[in-house]
């Protein structure tokens with residue numbers, strides 16, 4: 001029992017070290033995406049880069065098609081609708097969407113294309129943003145929506161319901 005615990009702790013420490021050294025960046029966070037039923041829906045990595053906040057998302061088990069993805073302002077993913085994640089992360093008080101003359105939110109990411117196998121990938125850099133900014137007092141969450149973001153309609157690009165959510169967690 002005791003030996004198992006020590007082994008587990010060693011493995012955890014090893015995993016933490018590997019994560020910290022990955023990419024050479026000191027500031028990293030991860031996201032475990034889940035459906036409202038609690039099923040795994042993929043993951044994301046978020047970290048500070050030379051030109052902004054780098055976000056890499058890989059989803060699985062989601063419906064094929066084009067889906068809105070955003071960083072939301074509160075680090076809470078309560079089923080069934082994930083409304084607890086709040087609106088988009090918007091520290092500069094802009095309107096939604098890169099095609100909106102008053103946009104965009106820091107949390108506005110490009111749409112993700114999900115294939116027939118339920119998988120999709122997305123990499124994006126939020127210009128002039130940092131992980132420290134994102135991880136304010138109430139944290140942040142990554143949300144995948146039911147439909148495409150039109151990049152224009154405030155406040156959420158008409159992207160429908162929230163079908164997967166994950167809390168941003170420092171790694």
Ligand SMILES: [Cu+2]
Nearest residue numbers: 069070143156
């Ligand atoms: Cu959203």
